[in-house]
Amino acid sequence: MEKRKDDHIHLAYSDVSQVGSPWFDEVLLIHNALPELDLADVDLSADFLGAKVSAPFGIGAMTGGTELAGKINAELAKAAEEFGIPMYVGSQRVALQNPSVRWTFEVVKQHAPTIPKVANLGAPQLSALPEEKVVEWVVEAVEMIDAYAVAIHLNAAQEVVQPEGEPRFRGVLEKIKLVKRAVGKPVIVKEVGNGISKEVAERLAGVVDAIDVGGLGGTSFVSIEGARALGAGLELYRRISEVFKTWGIPTAASICEVRSVFGGYVIASGGVRSGLDGARALALGANFFTMSQPLLRAVLDGRIREEISAVLTELKVAMFLVGARRVSDLAKVPRVYGPRLREWIEQRGLRC
Amino acid sequence: MEKRKDDHIHLAYSDVSQVGSPWFDEVLLIHNALPELDLADVDLSADFLGAKVSAPFGIGAMTGGTELAGKINAELAKAAEEFGIPMYVGSQRVALQNPSVRWTFEVVKQHAPTIPKVANLGAPQLSALPEEKVVEWVVEAVEMIDAYAVAIHLNAAQEVVQPEGEPRFRGVLEKIKLVKRAVGKPVIVKEVGNGISKEVAERLAGVVDAIDVGGLGGTSFVSIEGARALGAGLELYRRISEVFKTWGIPTAASICEVRSVFGGYVIASGGVRSGLDGARALALGANFFTMSQPLLRAVLDGRIREEISAVLTELKVAMFLVGARRVSDLAKVPRVYGPRLREWIEQRGLRC
Amino acid sequence: MEKRKDDHIHLAYSDVSQVGSPWFDEVLLIHNALPELDLADVDLSADFLGAKVSAPFGIGAMTGGTELAGKINAELAKAAEEFGIPMYVGSQRVALQNPSVRWTFEVVKQHAPTIPKVANLGAPQLSALPEEKVVEWVVEAVEMIDAYAVAIHLNAAQEVVQPEGEPRFRGVLEKIKLVKRAVGKPVIVKEVGNGISKEVAERLAGVVDAIDVGGLGGTSFVSIEGARALGAGLELYRRISEVFKTWGIPTAASICEVRSVFGGYVIASGGVRSGLDGARALALGANFFTMSQPLLRAVLDGRIREEISAVLTELKVAMFLVGARRVSDLAKVPRVYGPRLREWIEQRGLRC
Amino acid sequence: MEKRKDDHIHLAYSDVSQVGSPWFDEVLLIHNALPELDLADVDLSADFLGAKVSAPFGIGAMTGGTELAGKINAELAKAAEEFGIPMYVGSQRVALQNPSVRWTFEVVKQHAPTIPKVANLGAPQLSALPEEKVVEWVVEAVEMIDAYAVAIHLNAAQEVVQPEGEPRFRGVLEKIKLVKRAVGKPVIVKEVGNGISKEVAERLAGVVDAIDVGGLGGTSFVSIEGARALGAGLELYRRISEVFKTWGIPTAASICEVRSVFGGYVIASGGVRSGLDGARALALGANFFTMSQPLLRAVLDGRIREEISAVLTELKVAMFLVGARRVSDLAKVPRVYGPRLREWIEQRGLRC
Numbered sequence A, B, C, D: 001m002e003k004r005k006d007d008h009i010h011l012a013y014s015d016v017s018q019v020g021s022p023w024f025d026e027v028l029l030i031h032n033a034l035p036e037l038d039l040a041d042v043d044l045s046a047d048f049l050g051a052k053v054s055a056p057f058g059i060g061a062m063t064g065g066t067e068l069a070g071k072i073n074a075e076l077a078k079a080a081e082e083f084g085i086p087m088y089v090g091s092q093r094v095a096l097q098n099p100s101v102r103w104t105f106e107v108v109k110q111h112a113p114t115i116p117k118v119a120n121l122g123a124p125q126l127s128a129l130p131e132e133k134v135v136e137w138v139v140e141a142v143e144m145i146d147a148y149a150v151a152i153h154l155n156a157a158q159e160v161v162q163p164e165g166e167p168r169f170r171g172v173l174e175k176i177k178l179v180k181r182a183v184g185k186p187v188i189v190k191e192v193g194n195g196i197s198k199e200v201a202e203r204l205a206g207v208v209d210a211i212d213v214g215g216l217g218g219t220s221f222v223s224i225e226g227a228r229a230l231g232a233g234l235e236l237y238r239r240i241s242e243v244f245k246t247w248g249i250p251t252a253a254s255i256c257e258v259r260s261v262f263g264g265y266v267i268a269s270g271g272v273r274s275g276l277d278g279a280r281a282l283a284l285g286a287n288f289f290t291m292s293q294p295l296l297r298a299v300l301d302g303r304i305r306e307e308i309s310a311v312l313t314e315l316k317v318a319m320f321l322v323g324a325r326r327v328s329d330l331a332k333v334p335r336v337y338g339p340r341l342r343e344w345i346e347q348r349g350l351r352c
């Protein structure tokens, strides 16, 4: 498990982890040559599931469970605290099963005491647990990082392409309902790179507080597992990874899918690579966006503050150039969609 | 004839035989992040023209008639029997005309006694035969492999690009009706790489039990014959091959063409290269799919079991990721079509 | 003048003369897997403006006026006579002004006594001539080759890109009417590589017997003149050629333009490169098609018979594969248009 | 400031300054094979905001303020006077703040006494000035070059990507109204490379006399500032430049945006690279077009007369080939739009 976690970090750092396109280039926000405001008037402050944060941007779910992961979490937490933005942790199962690595998650609450933190557990694991155990795990995961919200990740594609995978999704929706009842916190359901469809969002509506689309077009665990399979000489897994590498709903399309049927909070992730991408996600109807891989790289390269700062500046500039004073103004800015996104919206009957 | 058969095998093995695209990449099945089933729950069992088989997948029509062809048929038959999937043989004319090579087809019933086997004859040959002779041939072809069904192949493009070709299709439909009357078995009409249109499918409706679309985008006999012509210095045939290399209806489009007007059993072939392609074919309305060239390569490379196993796993994974428990669920999964397929469907007035 | 004519021949031979695409690849004729006829049943015979010819295919307007041109015309004429197909000559002005080169055109009637021959004069030249002189020229041009029909070419783009050009089109339509009145022969108006629009076709309807679209996508005189300008150091002309190189209406689109409003005889030319392209042109509504540059190359390479024979075979094969027994059947074969041609048809309100 | 001005000139000269496409290749004017006029009949004369000029073409806003800029302005002015076409100057702020460089603008009225000259000031600077000062500046700018009209440039994107930028647009519209009231001359509002939307044009309607679209697809100040940031090691600015390099409305689309809602005079600029591009801009509804960077290059290369002459010839040829005798005829010529421009027009509800 430890080896796999560190493999994930190293492979995620490399280009092999990045697949396809999130289709943000299919969202052309119309330039406003006469914004009638100063750049300094642009206000990035946002609401994260009821909490005030300094921007509609946060650190996506990544890691925990190893020495290296602990260090990364500590650095990310410090930066999040400084900038006043939310942070997810990676899947906490490892620490629930092995208390000796709890510290690798606990560092987050130590270094980021005031910002909203998001706990993280995987749907396949919950699927296999008895009800009492589910409640016990969630309560402990929240406590571990003093979480403001809990994320349950859906990663069906990842589970099928790894030899040690657990492709079990029977009863998952009931377990999610149970989590929502058991924990007095906002619950987020998130994908990890293959996106959420409107059919899935419809089933989650009224059940969870937020959907994090986790769309196709940035980090791909199908590709990461394929690289591992190649290294291990597992031909069948390598081949499945190859076939399903571009499987999924591009992030921009997934935001439209979810927003069309889901009245709750929508988080954009998967291939967001600049504050401009973030502005496009918000224009499509997301309330918030996260980045993962680029922040991992920035931590490992010792430039995490520069990275976050650049994203926030780009978001501010994008808002200025469309004449949006507040984050909520982005939902109304004129735009033109590229042909692929337009077709998708039309064929799927979305409102976007 | 013997030389031509072996040439076909060698050229089919090489990349020169593969032309264009079957447009499966124009069929995006929508990811279901919450499939509410386990991978183990997915059931691949299928019906092949009334026979129970373990998957909606079989070995396409290929060969027979030479020493090498006999060996290939034996290996394919063993694998088909092991996996419990149907198998076609190649055109049996050679054995009807030359009894000394009957064994190259008979090996199939010896090594695959229980699975459905499909006999194979060409339309141009039937066109030239008197009625009694047609019946005699078909009966003998069925008996030769203990066939469950009979396939008549239409290969107009192939016949025009080979010097020894017989581009004769006058009266073919009447001969097909005769075959259907004469043989108490399901009759399949199949193309070999240029696809079946709705106009042709309309003429076949009520006449035959199944249509195997044999669409453009995988193995191309136009290209294979072009390579032979080049080798033989036949400039005119080489040039015709060049001009008509991409002639035909891409497999995905052909499935829509046929399904729109034909109520019978639809088999997808031509450029199917993974279980995911197979799932897309079934989503478009096919009941079954076959592969030919990749299985030929796998036999010659000594990895036929691995190949079939990979295809079945990929199909299972695709079904899991769209939340399809049974094969028949695939016809209803949400999807988005790419621009070429969408235009085709619209301009041709298809229902797909 | 002599030098220019030979320059044209040498530059037309080279690839620099070929520009853009005639959009024949935007016309997908639907494969008919069950043509219900034999290849031998396909009948290529056609009507050329009232004359019976052996195929709907002829030799386009090219040359005359120099030693080399005379030899080319003789070779083309011999081949046309052998195959029983029509032949145009190049612009005859040179011979009208300089009787010593009349023989370079007269060889055509000597070597091709029985086939329909087409005389050729340019609109800009007629524009400048007094009425009596126009009649005199036309009568003489007809007599020179014993012409069956007279073609007047419109070449506005060519005239502007050459230093010695005569970009004069004032009163051209009246001169065309005069030619029609003066000569008891079918009159064809043709472009030379930039196509005829429906607006122009409407003006020609009721005036001339035939329109030869001469569309964009094959030989480009704008490009040929650009190469000459480059060689001569004429920077302004080189630049204009560069800017207007892709100017014009692609041949496939031009056929639709003309066919939508013109009830007369339609000839397709410009970038026809195989009998399959010819079949596509006929499917779009043309009655006849010609090739120029490929036949020039074939003559110079000593394989003119092989070239014509290949084109006729390809046409026959295309007809067989769509189940067309006669040339007139092509207009009704099912087809799918590519996105560019489809958009063009829609935006221009054409019927095609 | 002086250094920045000269940097701009040198970077504008190089290819790094040219970004994206103005989408003129999405405007296909339909060839008129029978123009019924002579090239010599084409009349380029035009109206520039009430003044008679010899063509609908002028020299765009560029420079002033340095030794080199002064020389360039003198050369441009001489050529403009010779050809009888209008000329803008670059932003005059530098001369208003530093009288010692006034001469670099004054050369324009000295060398081009009779043609319409356009004064130039930036919106962000006006935004910061008190009302009286605005009037004072405008009056002085007009006097400095004996201007016929005044242009106020909007350059929001440029201001955000330079360290010394002034991204201030609060109150700009009021300042523009003030300028219009204070100066008895036509007022033009212009972008500098990111285009004007219909929403902005609606706000300017009734306020200003002309809109110069300054669209995306030619010279990009975002890219120029990015090259400066790279040279200066300013990573944040380099990155913002990278992210926003293709930000904006392509020129062809911007002409449609503005023309759809604005009844005044429309000037096309941004990526116009030939007289044919100019003809396309006029066909879309512009009244006039300018080029900047190509004229800067031509001056520096000592071939400004050749450049202007080529543009005028190309425009004349384009008009001839569509059968347009006068500039105003261009608005009615038949055309086909490419897919991107068509989608834009449709999604934005434009009339074009």
Ligand SMILES: Cc1cc2nc3c(=O)[nH]c(=O)nc-3n(C[C@H](O)[C@H](O)[C@H](O)COP(=O)(O)O)c2cc1C
Residues within 6 Å of the ligand: A008, A009, A012, A060, A061, A062, A063, A089, A090, A091, A120, A153, A190, A191, A192, A193, A214, A217, A218, A219, A269, A270, A271, A272, A290, A291, A292, A293, A294, A296
């Ligand atoms: C190294 C790494 C580890 C990850 N681990 C988890 C995880 O444990 N749980 C989870 O929900 N998502 C995990 N993710 C997925 C991210 O939350 C996110 O959905 C995905 O990386 C797409 O965003 P990106 O393209 O910005 O990287 C991980 C991503 C990375 C790069």
Ligand SMILES: Cc1cc2nc3c(=O)[nH]c(=O)nc-3n(C[C@H](O)[C@H](O)[C@H](O)COP(=O)(O)O)c2cc1C
Residues within 6 Å of the ligand: B008, B009, B012, B060, B061, B062, B063, B089, B090, B091, B120, B153, B190, B191, B192, B193, B214, B217, B218, B219, B269, B270, B271, B272, B290, B291, B292, B293, B294, B296
């Ligand atoms: C070596 C070879 C021989 C073939 N021979 C026949 C044949 O005799 N009869 C027939 O109906 N199809 C024949 N086919 C065509 C296949 O059945 C199938 O339609 C075609 O190969 C497209 O499938 P693929 O792209 O998966 O190879 C042959 C294919 C190959 C590769």
Ligand SMILES: Cc1cc2nc3c(=O)[nH]c(=O)nc-3n(C[C@H](O)[C@H](O)[C@H](O)COP(=O)(O)O)c2cc1C
Residues within 6 Å of the ligand: C008, C009, C012, C060, C061, C062, C063, C089, C090, C091, C120, C153, C190, C191, C192, C193, C214, C217, C218, C219, C269, C270, C271, C272, C290, C291, C292, C293, C294, C296
């Ligand atoms: C060498 C050469 C000379 C030509 N000369 C003439 C001519 O004199 N008159 C004319 O109407 N067309 C002339 N054409 C144009 C052709 O008739 C035809 O419209 C054009 O070449 C496009 O056909 P292609 O692409 O098959 O070559 C000439 C073409 C070539 C290649």
Ligand SMILES: Cc1cc2nc3c(=O)[nH]c(=O)nc-3n(C[C@H](O)[C@H](O)[C@H](O)COP(=O)(O)O)c2cc1C
Residues within 6 Å of the ligand: D008, D009, D012, D060, D061, D062, D063, D089, D090, D091, D120, D153, D190, D191, D192, D193, D214, D217, D218, D219, D269, D270, D271, D272, D290, D291, D292, D293, D294, D296
């Ligand atoms: C060197 C240079 C300096 C410029 N300076 C100004 C300026 O001071 N004011 C202004 O309104 N536009 C300025 N522009 C922008 C041009 O007016 C024009 O909008 C832009 O260059 C796009 O046109 P082009 O693609 O033909 O160059 C400048 C352009 C260049 C190339």
